[in-house]
Amino acid sequence: MQRLSCILIFVVLAVAGDVLAASVAQEPEKDNREYVLDMVTNDYSRWWREIWDAGDNRLRFRLGSNNVTEWFLEEELKFSTALHDRVRFRFYHSRQFRYATEQISWDVLEFEGRIHDPLYLSLYARPTFDKREGSLGVMFQHRDAVDRFFKLSIEWPGFMRNFSEHHRETSDSLLNVFTDQPVRFGLDMREEITPNVWIRATGEFAPEFTMGEEINATGELISLESAEAKGVDGWLEYVVDPSRDVRDQMAFGVEAGYQKSVKSKGFVARPTHGSAAADALSRSDENLWAVPPTHFGQDLYEQTDDDTVTAWLDTRKFVSPYAWVPLGERVTLRGTFRYEKREIGIQGDTDRTSFTTNEYLVPRIGVSYAMGNERQCLVEAGFVSEFRKRTEEYADGWQPRVTVSEQRFSDHRLYLAFEYVFGESNVIRLNEGFELDPEDRGQFGIHDHGFFQLIVGF
Numbered sequence: 001m002q003r004l005s006c007i008l009i010f011v012v013l014a015v016a017g018d019v020l021a022a023s024v025a026q027e028p029e030k031d032n033r034e035y036v037l038d039m040v041t042n043d044y045s046r047w048w049r050e051i052w053d054a055g056d057n058r059l060r061f062r063l064g065s066n067n068v069t070e071w072f073l074e075e076e077l078k079f080s081t082a083l084h085d086r087v088r089f090r091f092y093h094s095r096q097f098r099y100a101t102e103q104i105s106w107d108v109l110e111f112e113g114r115i116h117d118p119l120y121l122s123l124y125a126r127p128t129f130d131k132r133e134g135s136l137g138v139m140f141q142h143r144d145a146v147d148r149f150f151k152l153s154i155e156w157p158g159f160m161r162n163f164s165e166h167h168r169e170t171s172d173s174l175l176n177v178f179t180d181q182p183v184r185f186g187l188d189m190r191e192e193i194t195p196n197v198w199i200r201a202t203g204e205f206a207p208e209f210t211m212g213e214e215i216n217a218t219g220e221l222i223s224l225e226s227a228e229a230k231g232v233d234g235w236l237e238y239v240v241d242p243s244r245d246v247r248d249q250m251a252f253g254v255e256a257g258y259q260k261s262v263k264s265k266g267f268v269a270r271p272t273h274g275s276a277a278a279d280a281l282s283r284s285d286e287n288l289w290a291v292p293p294t295h296f297g298q299d300l301y302e303q304t305d306d307d308t309v310t311a312w313l314d315t316r317k318f319v320s321p322y323a324w325v326p327l328g329e330r331v332t333l334r335g336t337f338r339y340e341k342r343e344i345g346i347q348g349d350t351d352r353t354s355f356t357t358n359e360y361l362v363p364r365i366g367v368s369y370a371m372g373n374e375r376q377c378l379v380e381a382g383f384v385s386e387f388r389k390r391t392e393e394y395a396d397g398w399q400p401r402v403t404v405s406e407q408r409f410s411d412h413r414l415y416l417a418f419e420y421v422f423g424e425s426n427v428i429r430l431n432e433g434f435e436l437d438p439e440d441r442g443q444f445g446i447h448d449h450g451f452f453q454l455i456v457g458f
Contacts (some may be wrong), residue, residue: 026099026102026344027342027344027356027358028098028099028102029358029390030099031066031067031070031099032066032067032070032072032099033409033411034386034411034448034449035066035099036338036340036360036362036386036388037362037384037385037386037411037413038064038065038066038072038449038451040336040338040362040364040384040386041064041364041384041413041415041431041433041449041451042062042064042072042431042451042453043336044060044062044453045334046246046251046322046324046334047246047247048060048427048453048455050147050246051425051427051455051457052455053146053147053190053200054146054147054425055146055425055457056078056079056080056090056146057078057079057080057457057458058076058077058078058425058455058456058457058458059075059076059077059454059455059456059458060075060076060453060454060455060456061074061075061076061452061453061454061455062074062451062452062453062454063451063452063453064449064450064451064452065449065450065451066099070099071097072097072098072099073095073096073097074094074095074096074097074098075093075094075095076092076093076094077091077092077093077094078090078091078092078093079091079092083111085114086113086114087111087112087113087114088111088112088114089109089110089111089112090108090109090110090111090112090122090124091107091108091109091110092107092108092110093106093107093108094106094107106126107126107127108124108125108126109124109125109126109127110122110123110124110139111123111124112141118142118143118144119140119141119142120140120141120142120143121138121139121140121141122138122139122140122141122153123136123137123138123139124136124137124138124139124153125137126155126157133157133158134158134159135155135156135157135158135159135184136155136156136159137153137154137155137156137184137186138153138154138155139151139152139153139154139186140152140153147190148190148191148192149188149189149190149191150189150191151186151187151188151189152185152186152187153185153186153187153188154183154184154185154186155183155184155185155186156182156183156184157182157183157184157206158182182206182207182209182227183206183207183209184204184205184206184229185204185205185206186203186204186205187201187202187203187204187232188201188202188203189201189202195242196238196239196240196242197236197237197238197239198236198237198239199234199235199236199237200234200235200236200237201232201233201234202232202233202234203230203231203232203233203234204229204230204231204232205229205230206227206228206229206230207228208226208227208228208262209226209227209228226262226263226264227261227262227263227264228260228261228262228263229259229260229261229262230259230260231257231258231259231260231261232257232258232259233255233256233257233258233259233318234255234256234257235253235254235255235256236253236254237251237252237253237254238251238252238253239251247326247332247370247375248326248329249324249326250324250325250326251323251324252321252322252323252324253321253322254319254320254321254322255318255319255320255322256317256318256319256320257316257317257318258315258316258317259314259315259316259317260313260314260315260316261313261314261315262311262312262313262314263311263312264310264311264312264347310346310347310348311346311347312344312345312346312347313343313344313345313346314342314343314344314345315342315343316340316341316342316343317340317341318338318339318340318341319338319339320336320337320338320339321336321337322334322335322336322337323335323336329370330369330370330371330375331367331368331369331370332367332368332370333365333366333367334365334366334368335363335364335365335366336362336363336364337361337362337363337364338360338361338362338363338364339359339360339361339362340359340360340362341357341358341359341360342357342358343355343356343357343358344356344357351396351397352394352395352396353394353395353396354392354393354394355391355392355393355394355395355401356390356391356392356393357390357391357393358388358389358390358391359388359389359391360386360387360388361386361387361388362384362385362386362387363384363385364382364383364384364385365382365383366380366381366382366383366415366417367380367381367382368380368381368417374421375421376420376421376422377418377419377420377421378418378419378420378421379416379417379418379419380415380416380417380418380419381414381415381416381417382414382415382417383412383413383414383415384412384413384415385410385411385412385413386409386410386411386412387408387409387410388408388409388410388411389406389407389408390406390407390408390409391403391405391406391407392404392405392406410437411437411440412436412437413433413434413435413436413448413449414433414434414436415431415432415433415434416431416432416434417429417430417431417432417451418430418431423457424457425455425456425457426455426456426457427453427454427455428452428453428454429451429452429453429454430450430451430452431450431451431452431453432447432450432451433447433448433449433450433451434446434447434448435447435448436448
């Protein structure tokens with residue numbers, strides 16, 4: 001009954017939530033100055049990570065306070081059931097409301113066929129409310145266990161766009177098709193290198209593609225959009241004694257990741273279709289990746305007064321060494337030291353590009369104590385700091401960047417968390433932050449954001 005209830009609730013949520021990807025990248029600090037500090041305070045512990053990876057049927061949810069008007073929300077569901085000796089159905093759901101311009105929801109319906117142990121082949125789809133935005137994919141997998149696998153996938157985002165183009169179908173007088181069919185390559189793996197060393201990695205690479213969009217069926221206005229995305233993140237970990245219970249293992253590791261997304265859009269009238277337009281839209285450089293207005297020549301377009309170009313670049317990289325050290329049967333020390341750099345560039349209808357770069361150093365240390373015969377309750381106290389450097393720059397065309405301003409910020413907090421275990425893989429966590437910077441204490445006194453986590457296995 002518990003399994004059925006979880007499935008029904010989250011299938012309803014999945015159908016209700018479609019893709020809400022941001023059109024323009026934005027600093028999260030515009031909504032929450034302590035955003036990265038909050039993310040580190042509210043991260044899933046190594047134990048929770050192992051619970052998630054150890055089973056096919058899991059639900060996890062976390063909640064945090066962004067500001068006085070917004071919550072950070074993140075929910076994930078994975079479900080699997082056998083349809084036949086050689087066929088399995090899987091469903092994945094993820095919904096993230098991190099801040100105002102980063103609200104993303106996606107679902108995956110997967111049919112997995114066993115070729116021969118341990119080899120599997122899957123067909124999957126990412127349905128969306130707008131059919132033209134949905135994706136189809138194929139995945140090859142080598143899997144020795146639930147938590148030991150290697151997956152490679154190829155996916156065709158917006159598959160129905162080209163279908164619409166070929167059949168000249170329109171919806172509400174809107175024709176929105178790709179001039180190049182995009183493709184996305186994916187990697188997902190968790191492997192045991194030796195009994196003491198494990199690796200986990202997830203990545204995707206979507207090569208640059210060009211999309212054509214006719215605003216109406218008569219072709220009065222057409223936009224060309226160029227996009228590219230790539231990224232990988234994961235961890236490498238050394239476990240001193242893997243034969244012990246997860247909570248009793250001493251482990252040292254490092255998390256790391258890199259993500260980059262680029263998008264440019266030009267609004268033009270009656271383009272001359274061909275490689276020239278695609279080439280112009282695919283220009284890429286450290287300072288300028290969109291199409292400058294001067295590149296919209298008569299050979300490509302019939303000019304109008306409405307021609308504009310917008311583009312943005314969003315890159316993020318981080319590295320975070322961590323340690324999980326049991327100090328006896330009931331006491332555990334855990335710590336991380338995270339470095340992160342995020343750069344956002346935005347170009348308007350001129351060849352000037354504005355850049356905002358944030359660099360973070362976020363150390364964290366916590367000590368937990370487990371209570372009860374089965375260690376059913378846990379209390380954790382810890383300290384987290386964030387040191388941030390923010391730099392604003394601009395570049396004209398291909399010229400070097402010019403620094404406009406530099407700012408430095410620091411925030412510090414104590415936290416006190418309580419966890420309760422109810423079942424083999426079910427845990428709930430409440431976490432309260434306490435403000436250590438007197439100048440930041442307002443009407444809420446020492447209260448400095450609250451957090452909630454839940455994980456359920458079924």
